[in-house]
Amino acid sequence: MKNKRKHKIKQFEEIEINETYKDTPSSKQEDSQSNEIDQTSNSIQHQEQEQKYDFNVIPIKVVALTVFLFLLGVIFIIFGLVFLIKNPNKFQQYISLLIVGSLMIIPGVYYSCLLIKFMRADTRSTQQRILNELPID
Template identity: 80%
Template sequence: MSNKRKHKVKQYIEIEINETYKDTPTSKHGDSQSNELDQTNNSIQQQEPEQKYKFNVIPLKVVTLTVFLFILGVIFVIFGLIFLIKNPKKIQQYLSLLIVGSLMIIPGLYYSCLLIKFIKADSRSIQEKILNELPID
């Protein structure tokens, strides 16, 4: 007596599912693994290839703010270091430039890296994960 019966899933695929009995746990285990593999293979074959997002999905406001933060932070750090090297006695005045510059570089660099990863992403699912991390309203 065969313990397999045919079922229609979504009326497109016909797969075999094991009937489970409490008497035979070993036969259930071996056949269920092959059925799971068949199901995943069939679902992979049915999926259409997803097209990647274009860069215009990200608002221009986010891109400009990210680049602006990074560039302005770098400028503040450079000027702070130059002024500090020229006049080391006034460290308190130039320390604020260094602190504000570094606070601007951190988010600017982080989101710039995310934008670069978005452009170089191989699949749409990776791009969707990156879009979830970006500060988009």
Template identity: 35%
Template sequence: MNLKPHKLGQIDEFELQNTSKDDSHNTVQNFKDLPLFHLNAIPKKIIAITIMLTILGITFLIIGLLLFFKQPSNYDQYLPLLFIGILMTIPGIYYSYKITVFAYSRSRYEQEQIIQELPIEY
């Protein structure tokens, strides 16, 4: 990087110039030229686990709420189901949302960011 001084009245300002030749991989422009990923870029295991977490979490929440309304004094039956249902539903819905955003994104840059946020090991 080179610094070139400019004089404007009493204040010295510096203009930054990038002298490196290989910084083109960091620009967003290169991502626009690349084709979009297909949904096959996300492993099927991740999609299956996400769907399973969401469905089982909502099922446990419904069963827990039904037991709560049926027998509110017997909290030993419904409290663990509500707790496990909440713990399963939160990541299931979050990653389902991320996969949906990935499928409908219009730029490769967005898709790269979403893939890096997913729990995928390459």
């Protein structure tokens, strides 16, 4: 108890802190052991952070549906615009192609961006957050 002293931290509470001296042999042993433990835990954490998910985690159905929505939406919008430019008198017939195309391209672009972000993510936690947003069963 003689090597403990009280400290005040921001006027909220008082805590007791052990005073350790580097000169004592027991503290040197404890320091070397704690350094080894810290290095081991740091290396384990470093390995876990570097191990990112593979792209194989995402089912092929999700990737195929995303690409299908994007491409079909672009095709509908292009055909709708081409037909509208060729025959502007019948715009009511071709406006449906534009609407359906835009409704298909919106989720296609959104999920394509998520897949690209997943591939470029730096950490596993970021990849996990993106996986939670994808419609995976």
